[in-house]
Structure formats: C-alpha cells, structure tokens
Amino acid sequence: MTVTPGAPSPLFALPPPTAVETRGPAWPLWVVYVASVVTGLAILAGSIGGSIAQTPAVAAASAALFGAFGAVCAWLLNKIHYFWPLRRNTKVLAALWGAGAATGYALLANIAIYEYLADRGDGPGWSVFAAFTEEPMKGLGIVVVLLLAATRPRTALDGLVVGSFVGLGFEIVENVVQSLNNALASPPDQWASLTTDVVHEVLRRSWTGHIVITGIAGFGIAYAMTARHRATVQRWAVGVALVLLALAGHLLWNSHRFGVFYVLGQFGTLAFYLWLIRVGRAQEARLYSPYLGYAAPALLQTPSGGTRRKHRRSRARLAGAIGNGDIGRAHAAADALAKATAR
C-alpha cells in the first residue's frame, strides 16, 4: 500500500458509535458552578479592590506578568495528553473555578482564621490552616468540572490536567493578591517587591505549588471515577489517598519547616506528579491502543531517525481520534503519520 503525503488519507476506519445513553440534566451543576465562580470573584474584588486602587500600576503589571507566566504554564500543561486532549472549554472552566470560586471562598475563610488567631497573638499561624480551606474548594472544583465536561473523563490523566488547571487559575490570582499585599507593605520599593515575587514564582512556586498539588488531587479524583476495572474499595482508596497526599503536600509547602526534608519534600512532590503523568499516559495507551487496529498497517510503519518521536505522537492522536469518533482529528493525525513515514 502506498501512502501519499498531503493526499486525503482514507487509511483508517471508525468503529460505530455507542448506543445513546439517557442522562440527567446538568443545569443544577451549572447553577452551582456559575454561582460559586461569580460570588467568589465578587468576594475577591471586594477584598482587593482597595489595594488595586492604591497601586493601580503595580496591580496591572502584576496581573500582566503573572498572567503571561500562567500562559507559559498552560502551554506546558497542554503537552501532557498524548492521545485525546481535554476540550478547551473544560480547561477554561477549571482555571476559572480556581481563579474565582476557590480563591474567593478560601480568602474569606483564611481571613476569618487569621483574625481568630491574631486575637490570640499568633496571626502568622494562619498559613498552616490554609491547606484545609484551599484544598477542599479546589477539590470540589475538580469534581464539578469533570462532571460538567462535554466529554466524560477517560482516564485519571484527565483529572490530573483538570486539577492542574484549577491550580493554575488559583496560583495566578493568589500571586497577584500576595504581590499587591507585599508591594503595599514595602514602600517605596514596590517594584522591587513585585520583581522579587515574580522571580520567586518562576524559580520555585510554579513547580512546587498549586499546579502540582492540585494535579495530584485531580488524578486521585478521576481515578476513583474512571478505574472501573478495579474493585470499588481500591478505586476509592487510591482516590482518597492521593487527595490526602495533596493536602499533606500543601501543609508541607506552607510549613517552611523540617530543614532539608522541606526541600526534599518539594522535589518529591514534583517527582510524584511527573510519575503520575507517566502512569496516566500508560492508562491512556491501554485504553486507546486497541483502536489502532482500525488503521491501515502502512500508516503505522515506524520511521527511523528524528521523526520517530513525532510519529509516536501522531499515532497516539490517531488512536484517540478513532476511539472518540473524531474524523477531522483522525485525518490530521493520519496525514502527519503519512508525512513522517514518507521521509
């Protein structure tokens, strides 16, 4: 069989779709989502509106800088899926929950805890409790977004990416708020304060903080939802364990104690996150690889040399597209495979 680059690629078949399922209405969940995000943003605006009015230039620069770095992080997170990516809408929903609902309500609770402890002369101790206010709100967002997603979660990797985007939205807003507070507390060096916070985010917080921690929790939640081949007890045990691990990671992150174990814990959390990505990709491979049976053998010939990696990615995309019945994406992947094979 010959494969012509650029030509239409009828070199695969799509299996028939599954029977249509009856599903309940999603509007109650939409009400919860929209109400939580809108009220969360309102709480946030009420809390930091005064700070923004005092330093509008620093606030604008902070939003621009942390937003730009967040875009870089989002670009990296988009690379996690090999087979079937999350819809863009799902990722936007996740980031908005993190930026609005989770930050707003966590801020409210954190302020209440701070004032409670401040009355006892231990105000700074509030940060140890932040994990207990922030993680539940982010976790709820993961559940809500996974249930609202137009395409249901396929593997735990979907939850890891949704969790990472919830964490990303949370982290961007948290950075802006904290940088504003720091800038206001250090006149006349407000710009130096902002620069320090941005460098801190790029060098440390981004790979040890909310993105990684919430991604781990998301993996656990989606594992409990999708690992139907496992016993119920095992599914939920893994899910609960990972959510608790994320909570512990957040506690460690905020503790700034334990010396070298603090540093090792940060690296360990990142390493665990990266390992979960690998586990999730293996789950995806087990789910989607059989669908390559619908592709012509000539399409799947592995080229030698530098195009091999690109070929693997295209083959994964083809398997995902066939499995989900996306003819356009399957054609694009087949064209990419044909070009890689012809080289």
Next chain:
Amino acid sequence: MAGVIAGPQPSDPLTNYRFGVSTNPLPETQLPAGRYPAATTTVWMVSILVLVTEAVLAFGIPGP
C-alpha cells in the same frame, strides 16, 4: 469516512504502542460520548456539598 478500509487484526504488532503491548480485542464501538454518566445523582450530592461548604466558609469560624 468510516469503513473506507478494513483494519488489521488486533494481533498485528504495529498496533502495539510504546507504553506496552495491547492484548485487548479490537473495540467494537467508539468510546461513549457525552458527560460522565453518574452526573444525574452526583449533581445533587455535589450541589449540596458545595452549598454547605460555602455556607460554612461564608460565616467563617466562631469568634473567641
């Protein structure tokens, strides 16, 4: 479109992916489309959980 060409048998080694050899049979249908099936019941559970959590957070913790 669909059904243009007959695919190879699932035992074809070319169907094996980098992450492991698939011994699954050729899937008979596409994966189910649409939202997560448990949404019907979970919607209400999550809704109540969210509302209760938010109510607790909104009232804050009790003072001394």
